Amino acid sequence: MYRWFHQLGSPPTFYKWSGQWLPWLTFVCITLFVVGLYGGLVYAPADYLQKDSFRIIYVHVPAAWMSMFVYVVMAFSGAIALIWHIKLSEIMMLSSASIGASFTFIALITGSIWGKPTWGTWWEWGDARLLSELLLLFLYIGIIGLYSAIEDKRKAAEAVSILALVGIVNIPIIHYSVIFLNTLHQGPTVSKFDSPSIETSMLIPLLIMALAFKLFYIIVLLMRSRNELLWRERRSQWVRNIIKGTGNV
Amino acid sequence: MEIESQPYSQAARLGAENLCVEKQDRWLFQNITFQLEPGEMLHLRGTNGSGKTTLLRIVCGLTNADQGEINWAGKSIKQQRDEYHSQLSYVGHSDGIKQDLSVTENLKVAAVLARGKQQTPKPIDIDQTLRDMGLNKKKDTFAHDLSAGQRRRLALARCLLNDTSIWILDEPLTALDKHGVEIVENMISAHLHRNGMAIVTSHQELTINKDRCKDLDLS
Amino acid sequence: MEIESQPYSQAARLGAENLCVEKQDRWLFQNITFQLEPGEMLHLRGTNGSGKTTLLRIVCGLTNADQGEINWAGKSIKQQRDEYHSQLSYVGHSDGIKQDLSVTENLKVAAVLARGKQQTPKPIDIDQTLRDMGLNKKKDTFAHDLSAGQRRRLALARCLLNDTSIWILDEPLTALDKHGVEIVENMISAHLHRNGMAIVTSHQELTINKDRCKDLDLS
Amino acid sequence: MNIFITILKRDLLLAIRHRAELLNPMLFFVLVIVLFQLGMRAKPAVLVTLAPAIVWIAALLSALLSLDHMFRSDMEDGALEQMIISTQPTSLLVLAKILAHWIITGLPVTLIAPILGLMLGLTGDASLILFFTLLIGTPILSAIGSIGVALTVGLRRGSVLLSILVLPLYVPVLIFASQTVNTFMAGYPIFASLSVLMAMLVLSLSLSPWASSAALRMSVS
Amino acid sequence: MNIFITILKRDLLLAIRHRAELLNPMLFFVLVIVLFQLGMRAKPAVLVTLAPAIVWIAALLSALLSLDHMFRSDMEDGALEQMIISTQPTSLLVLAKILAHWIITGLPVTLIAPILGLMLGLTGDASLILFFTLLIGTPILSAIGSIGVALTVGLRRGSVLLSILVLPLYVPVLIFASQTVNTFMAGYPIFASLSVLMAMLVLSLSLSPWASSAALRMSVS
Ligand code: HEM
Ligand SMILES: Nc1ncnc2c1ncn2[C@@H]1O[C@H](COP(=O)(O)OP(=O)(O)OP(=O)(O)O)[C@@H](O)[C@H]1O
Ligand SMILES: Nc1ncnc2c1ncn2[C@@H]1O[C@H](COP(=O)(O)OP(=O)(O)OP(=O)(O)O)[C@@H](O)[C@H]1O
Ligand SMILES: [Mg+2]
């Protein structure tokens, strides 16, 4: 297990491996997107209460899920980078930050666009879920800001790993606060979209979209990591070989 | 000057192997290797900007080199941070003096940091050290009222008080007058005599027994 | 080295009369008097803490003495702050360099501060100055990436660029390597040759024409 | 004027060099407002009446927090000494620094305030008035602040003392400005209170450079 | 332990040397609260419901403002390097510094809060609960804050970036604490929320020294 890990962690292997997989992943991802969007926007019936406005769910919910997922991935690769000093996981973490921030941003925007017709307001301060999403955005911004503020990028990566780890301790706390506060203060909205059991014809496209989003993340992550890797290793032999167009990796 | 004179018990060989440091895509220095036996001093030379300060910080374990390692007593210092640091005193360009503490208070804090579990220094030790460094009249002055040279003396006083076998001094003679330079030279000589080791950068010459003195030129 | 060589137009006699400074109820120094003609240098000596830095700051008009006055061109400097300051460059223990500006940017700001209404320095002037100080390779480096000696050179470069007739230098040789020391000595010699004046403290000896050099010992 | 522009450019450059800095007063401002909301969980009807005060207090704190940078780093590395012994009148330098501070902190806050006003439930017109009070008011904060910093910059850890000195001077601005918006929302004319703000602006901009430069000379010596 | 006490004593001594410092977090705290009152001019009935949040936000800002001092001056004069190459575990030093920071800022604020609570119209019991939330909550602020400072202390002007890093981590504390007081005032039991606060305290005090010392090593190198 560790050996496998270590080998994959070696830059040239990773570069080669990811290069082989990328086209396939892209293909699958595009297919899923097409199917999911068709299912969601055309096939699924309009909601009897919300009419067609509910269809934004196919972007909002996957994006919201991804925003948290990416943070967890980031914190874990940060931990690995700190403990085992594996360059690759450092790169993964750094590449994840801005992707995660984008997902969070999308979730916030689509959520408030959705909120306007359903709740009649763009933003509801009292709701703990909106809040935790906003805080997540701030965590991401903090991470990106810290990384850009430290000039020595090796140090910056270390700093960001620490921050990401500290931040993840905060995530269950935020999560708890949601549950805890809602048992006290009946949140005016949360109950609205938690309870209704969703119809299968709506659910399946949603799951497909969620999968597509996840693949999309992986693809962007791989591409960004490859990019960063080439830059960092620009003076090593294997990168020179690639640039020259000669020789294998 | 009365400086303790028993040899250090924990003196051991200190060495660097193939240190390389890169700054902005260019090598600052490459393949620096040296060995220092107990009782020896390394005089680090080099033009301005040749990397002396950088090298000293690496030897202290404050920064990491891009390649290469520092060994002490046969092992890499990374595997024995605490033992190594308990034998180390470092005086850098910035001297680690708190402006709002008096001279004595500064020394007390420094001593506790360096000695740790052993006892705190007795007042006599501190008095003696201050006398050795020519600061006895400034005992209760706040550090921010000291002159540049007095501040340097205070920073150097730490080495005497801490009783460590490895001294790393970055331009110790900065701002010191003639008498101050003499004090430092005697201090280092006595330290080497006790089987201590020192790595010193200085653009001025130091009058130290040539037999005990190795040279390394970075430029 | 190519330094401008026309004599300064506004050079005038600088003097101190009976300066006394008291620190915590004791005289730091008393009745310091000196006269400096254009083309002369004052080498200020004294042990650590004898009051050299304090005296220099008084000469600059940054602090006031408890008694006595500084005269320039026959008048007290307090009556002609602006003219006096337009002829003055001061390099103190802390060097007034912004860490977040590049070397060139630092010099540009310094020059505008010093020259004021006259034109800003041409790029050629700045390049020339940097070359004179051996910093030409570091033109676009941020100041916080400079080594201690390089930073000192940058601070001293201000004097060359500002083209002022009075230089006040507090330990200019700090952290400079041998080549750096030579540069500074030549720089001062050329400055005196142009009828400039300098007040310099240094614990190291300066090789400057003895005829042009006055000594004042505070200790 | 040359010198004015040089110092202004220098300070802005220093701020841009830490790119994060440019964004930060604004972000901080947003965060403070969010904090209020979180802690209070007030009802929309209550919120509207509090909105001008909340925005203004956030602007005030944001100015206060960044005030210390105005002279401290220059003091520590000796750049301030160089400014004082320069040929140029110190008050002109101070004015440039006040302007730079405003561009870095006051201006972004002013620009983003109307949007936040809308978010807090203000009407479009009220947001506009809020914007104007900030436009007139934030430079006053920078100007008055400069005196406080100049007085405390010689102390090694003066930043909290600074707040104590400066806050009482900020209070009139805060009261007038938030009052102006409230008056407007209540449907009364606001010409009078806006002109008082303007008068404060003129007064503070013309007096504070002198006071600050005197204080600086004192702090350096 | 020797080292813990030495550093604690040193930091407190440094704070006392600038006597103003000791008083200032408290004064600042009072001023912020007064500002709220002035800017808002809220009715007493409204004020009571806002009181816990106002007090807590003031405490939070007061902690935030003084956070930067925790390591910056040690960084600038090289004392931090000396601490890192000392024989002692850095995390113990950090813990001492967290405690010192709390004694200087959190403790005075906690002690004065009940009085301010009464002034804002809270009942005696509610003020007492407010006091307890502050007693448990303010050390969390110091502990979490230390991580933020340790990360940003290497930057020359990181203090605003610091707020951005630290505030999202402060929000849960703020929400829970002010919620606790509100719950109490509404007549519900508060044992659960107090125990969550306690858990946060234990967690932050036991984890943050490690995170901070790792961050410090990074910042110094
Ligand atoms: C700015 C406004 C909004 C934000 C920030 C937001 C945020 C989120 C987040 C973070 C999640 C993931 C929760 C989790 O997996 O634990 C989520 C899920 C969801 N949101 Fe939103 N949301 C917003 C508005 C809305 C609106 C207006 C609706 C529809 C009325 C809505 C419907 C949903 C649904 C149905 C889910 C899936 C729930 C589940 O996983 O059980 N959201 N939202
Ligand atoms: N981030 C950086 N980018 C570019 N160059 C850098 C950076 N950091 C350091 N340097 C360069 O590395 C060198 C650092 O040298 P160092 O401070 O170790 O010199 P030194 O030998 O101690 O010099 P001195 O005698 O002047 O003290 C300098 O030339 C400096 O310009
Ligand atoms: N507030 C004060 N209280 C007591 N003594 C003071 C105070 N301020 C300064 N001093 C003393 O005055 C002297 C200041 O000397 P100054 O800095 O001018 O010395 P210097 O000649 O420049 O020394 P160096 O060669 O070390 O730079 C020192 O001896 C210092 O201890
Ligand atoms: Mg050096």
Ligand SMILES: [Mg+2]
């Ligand atoms: Mg001096």
